[in-house]
Amino acid sequence: MEYIIAFTIVMVFMLIGDWVSAATKAFIPSIFITAVLFTIGFWTILPRDIVAKASFNTSFIGIGISLLLVHLGTLMSLKELLNQWKAVCIAILGVIGTLILTLTVGTLIFDWHTVVAAIPPLTGGLVAALLMTNGLKAAGITSLVALPVSMFILHSFIGYPLTSLLLRKEGHRLAEEFRSGKGKIDINAPKMTSVGASLDTNKRILNLPEQYQSPIFIIVRVSLIALLGNWIAGLMNGAINANVICLILGVIAHQIGFLEDNALTRAGVFNWLMYGLLAYIFAQLSLTTPNIIAGIIVQILTLIVLGILGMFLASFALAKPFGMSRAMAFACSLTALFGFPADFILTTEICHTVAKNDKEEEYLTQNMLPKMLVGGFATVSMASVIIASVFLKLI
Structure with a gap:
């Protein structure tokens, strides 16, 4: 009984976010709500282990994230992945802009x-926050132990709506481009929406009879690729x-026909x-309290403003040379605030709500996701x- 109650509460919270996003046409992102x-x-009243009790524990996440990342590879071709070097450059240079402003102006306002302690989680996700937390504990700087996780939590509240606003602007620009006939769907690219997905049996290297093409067959193949990816990472000691x-392996497996477009969507999982x-991800919100946040809110908000300003300046300067709109370039930089899966959720929500039909949604998704x-x-x-690894040595 306790576990099903926990599961229901978690799902209801996500449902409310989804409904608010739908009612506001994604002006208010579901993950923000x-x-x-x-x-x-x-x-207030939620137990801190409610997400784990709902069955979403570390084992589930370890499996789930590997499977999801292989799945994302089936949404891109190898050519498409290589073509995104501009997005990589803008995102990385946006992070460098954050480092420059926070390390110069930030150190004039706050102590070193x-x-x-705040910069790594500002320019990355939960892993960076936990690395800095453990580093501060080891160094005996107990007064700042709560800062990294608090930064990780609070910058999302600013990053979600801001990124949603930028993606919406880019979505409307692309929609107008498509409606005017200037933009065309790439028919050779993987289909990124469930509506656009179409199974091309000619590309299968395991072209078994249809009765064997079951959802579990897809899941097994995705799992094998995920297992291979983790094994290779282990051989490389996490380099x-x-x-x-x-x-990357998901992209390759899809390219050679081992996996279909939109693999896990087809499998229904x-x-x-x-x-x-x-x-x-939301379970990490349990690591803070109002008292902890109140004690460091000024430092966090100031550094967030400086960090986002650094991203804005870098993306503003690079957008035109890299052939992107300023809204898209800034949104790419802001992925440093949250990463996957928030970048996926925000983008697909905007594509779905801005587009007036399935073809527009496919075009927007191909060009933004x-x-x-x-x-x-x-x-x-x-x-x-x-x-985070470098900054641990600077504590």
Whole structure:
């Protein structure tokens, strides 16, 4: 009984976020509303282990995120992945803009340890926050132990709506481009929406009779690719993040016909895994209290403003040379604030609500989602871990 209650509460919070997003046509992102609900819940009556009790524990997430990243590879071709080098450059240079402003102006306002503890989670995700928390504990700087996780939590509340606004602007621009006939759907690219997905049996290397093409057959193949990705990452001692390897292997497996377009959507498990991953991310909101936040809110907000300003200046300057709109370039930079799965959720919500029909949605998704996903992996999965490793030595 206790577990089904926990599961129901978690799902209801996500449902409310989804409904608010639908009612406002994604002006208010679903993950923003759900994050607010979890924060209020954890600060009042929700048990801190409610997400784990709902079955979304670390084992589930370890499996789920690997499978999801292989799946994302089936949404891109190898050519498409390589073509996103501009998004990678803008995202990384946006992070550099954040580093420059926070390390210069930030250190004029706050002490060195405060700035150093806050920057890695500002330019990355949960892993960077946890690395800095453990580093501060080891160094005996107990007064700042709560800062990294608090930064990770609060910058999302600013990053979600701001990114949603930018993506909406880009979505409307692309929609007008498509309606005028200037933009065309790439018929050779993988189909990114469930509506656009079409099974091309000629590309299968395992072209078994139809009765064997079951959802579990898809899941097994995705699992094998995820297993291979984690094994390779282990051989490399984590030199390249396992998530990045899973994404690349997913692209290759799709390219050679081992996996279909939109693999886990076809298998009927994509949403389940995505909700589980989101629930786990929201569970981190339980690590803070109002008293903790109140004691460091000024430092956090100031550094967030400086960090986002650095991203804006870098993306503003680079947008035209890299052939992107300023809204799209800034959105790519902002992926450093949250990464996957938030970048996926925000982008697909905007594409779905801005588009007036299925073809428009496919066009918008083709032109926005790869940039956001690759930008997020470049910053959160790679750059932020490197930055955290360097900054640990500066404490």
